[in-house]
Amino acid sequence: MVLLLLTGAAILRISLFSELYLRYVQAGLRPYLVVSGALLVLLAVAAAVVGRPEEEPHAEQGQHTEHDEHAGRDQQREHDEHDECGDDSNAYDQHGGHHSPRVAWLLTLPALALLLFPPPALGSYSAEREAAQRAAQGVGHFPALPAGNPVELTLAEFSSRAIYDSGRSLAGRTVRLTGFVTRDDDGTWYVTRLLVACCAADATTSKVEVRGGEAPPVDSWVTVTGTWRPRGALGTDAAWPPVVDAGVVRRVGEPADPYETR
CATH class of the missing domain: 2.40.50.140 (Nucleic acid-binding proteins)
Incomplete structure (x- = not known):
């Protein structure tokens, strides 16, 4: 989601809000860049809305059973073992979902660089x-x-x-x-x-x-x-x-x- 947002914002910055796109492509391609950037931003927004976690149901009145308490402790122990091993690709959060690999965040660097420091024209x-x-x-x-x-x-x-x-x-x-x-x-x-x-x-x-x-x-x-x-x-x-x-x-x-x- 963040990568989509950064890439879309970078494309819009160089094509819609400035003429920096002329360093990379011909003027006739500007509309396609604007549309592409807008679509990426909309996809990021849609991903954020769809991926929003639902509100957890309120706890039932009464006491948890002893079985539920044991299951919760086993799940927490398994979660801690994964954290100690540093296995990002197989790690789970407390709700059973996958964590994103930390290395995936490196993909945001090119988009962030284009957004903040557009490279110059060829010389x-x-x-x-x-x-x-x-x-x-x-x-x-x-x-x-x-x-x-x-x-x-x-x-x-x-x-x-x-x-x-x-x-x-x-x-x-x-x-x-x-x-x-x-x-x-x-x-x-x-x-x-x-x-x-x-x-x-x-x-x-x-x-x-x-x-x-x-x-x-x-x-x-x-x-x-x-x-x-x-x-x-x-x-x-x-x-x-x-x-x-x-x-x-x-x-x-x-x-x-x-x-x-x-």
């Missing part, structure tokens, strides 16, 4: 573990970019155009990219974003190498305004990761939805 560690998935296919002509500079692009769109666009639509354009900072051991740094199809479990990495401008701390969020620097042949490993020459690097706060959608 540079996850990005560095993700091997880049690139292929020499998909090269073709992309639609024209919107008029005006700078043009706001996701990292995935910038990378696709930089690596596969035979029309070179990025040439001569000023772009604005937002993501968190990752860095190689040699000091090269990137503006990075994680892409999800459903939830954080299927995240993949999109990153753009930044040249010019001092590197902010790892995992800090930045907006980079600059121009594309071509490298390598289209559709090859040499074209990855794409490069942007930074004109302005500005620190920003982490967005409510830290992921891009694949």
Whole structure:
């Protein structure tokens, strides 16, 4: 009952009363989380009501028989023996019911942690573990970019155009990219974003190498305004990761939805 209540309350906290759920799943899954959390809370309440012990009948007038007194002492002795052995799974309370194993309470810790200390969104560690998935296919002509500079692009769109666009639509354009900072051991740094199809479990990495401008701390969020620097042949490993020459690097706060959608 307590586990159901804690889990339901944690789900409602991150999905109904805040936008923390965006660290784990896409926005479209919010209604399902809210319904799931509410159902778990209702189940906990129902379990509490159904499991409430009935009022014990009043004792009959008169004296207990000697047989009843002996039976009561035997039952108490058996109960004490179980307690001494520490057998939680087979122990009985004075009404003959099972005690819950103490180890079961450990299951409440993950739900309590989610309720009180929601984990952060995936960051540079996850990005560095993700091997880049690139292929020499998909090269073709992309639609024209919107008029005006700078043009706001996701990292995935910038990378696709930089690596596969035979029309070179990025040439001569000023772009604005937002993501968190990752860095190689040699000091090269990137503006990075994680892409999800459903939830954080299927995240993949999109990153753009930044040249010019001092590197902010790892995992800090930045907006980079600059121009594309071509490298390598289209559709090859040499074209990855794409490069942007930074004109302005500005620190920003982490967005409510830290992921891009694949």
